[in-house]
Amino acid sequence: MPEMIADNLKFITERIAKCCERVGRPPVSVKLVAVTKEASIRQMNEAMASGASSFGENRVQDALVKYGTIGGKVEWHLIGHLQTNKVKDAVRIFSLIHSVDSLKLAQAIDKEAAKLGKRQSILIQINISGEESKFGISPGETIDFLKEASLYPDISIEGLMTIVPEVRDPEVVRPYFRALRELLDKTSPIIKNLSNGTRYSTLSMGMTNDFEIAIEEGSNMVRIGRAIFER
Numbered sequence: 276m277p278e279m280i281a282d283n284l285k286f287i288t289e290r291i292a293k294c295c296e297r298v299g300r301p302p303v304s305v306k307l308v309a310v311t312k313e314a315s316i317r318q319m320n321e322a323m324a325s326g327a328s329s330f331g332e333n334r335v336q337d338a339l340v341k342y343g344t345i346g347g348k349v350e351w352h353l354i355g356h357l358q359t360n361k362v363k364d365a366v367r368i369f370s371l372i373h374s375v376d377s378l379k380l381a382q383a384i385d386k387e388a389a390k391l392g393k394r395q396s397i398l399i400q401i402n403i404s405g406e407e408s409k410f411g412i413s414p415g416e417t418i419d420f421l422k423e424a425s426l427y428p429d430i431s432i433e434g435l436m437t438i439v440p441e442v443r444d445p446e447v448v449r450p451y452f453r454a455l456r457e458l459l460d461k462t463s464p465i466i467k468n469l470s471n472g473t474r475y476s477t478l479s480m481g482m483t484n485d486f487e488i489a490i491e492e493g494s495n496m497v498r499i500g501r502a503i504f505e506r
């Protein structure tokens with residue numbers, strides 16, 4: 276089924292566009308990150324041929340291997356947990372690191388970015404549902420965290436990311452998406468005052484099961500894997 280990925284991408288793009296239309300936003304306001312953690316190089320090439328331009332990977336190690344073949348023709352996004360010992364490689368290949376969840380990590384990224392002469396774009400991962408199993412800082416700590424993290428000159432804090440619980444009915448997680456958007460709105464004046472030139476506006480939320488709800492609640496970056504690469 277060689278057309279599968281092309282068809283899937285087309286279908287997802289249409290669903291994103293329809294959803295945007297419903298809420299009165301232009302379709303270009305939502306960026307699609309194709310999550311390739313389970314995808315082969317062949318599938319990734321197919322996705323690129325069908326217009327995918329950003330790939331999301333969970334693990335630095337896997338991304339390095341794929342980057343070795345595909346290179347910089349696409350944007351690479353790190354969406355999984357990052358350990359400080361992998362920061363050097365991560366800063367080398369990723370356009371956006373979605374999963375910054377500690378000051379230690381922010382500092383390590385800043386340091387490696389400075390060495391490479393790069394300003395590394397990052398998102399702060401928020402544990403919006405408060406589940407113990409989830410990475411991310413708690414909403415209540417966000418303001419203090421941003422105040423500290425914005426002192427690092429070689430990271431650019433571009434917004435917030437969250438992973439919500441997996442549930443059968445995505446309506447259940449709508450309040451979490453709304454809460455993340457409200458947190459971005461609330462913290463936006465603070466971060467804009469602290470670090471000039473930062474576009475603190477990205478809300479990375481929504482996956483295969485719930486991306487339409489996430490967009491309705493203000494998501495402008497969706498991370499979709501299964502709906503693209505599985506049949």
Ligand SMILES: *Cc1c(COP(=O)(O)O)cnc(C)c1O
Pocket residue numbers: 310312333354355438482483484498499500501502
């Ligand atoms: C796997 C993954 C996704 C994509 O999930 P799908 O259900 O396959 O769309 C998105 N975000 C993160 C952080 C993931 O690990």
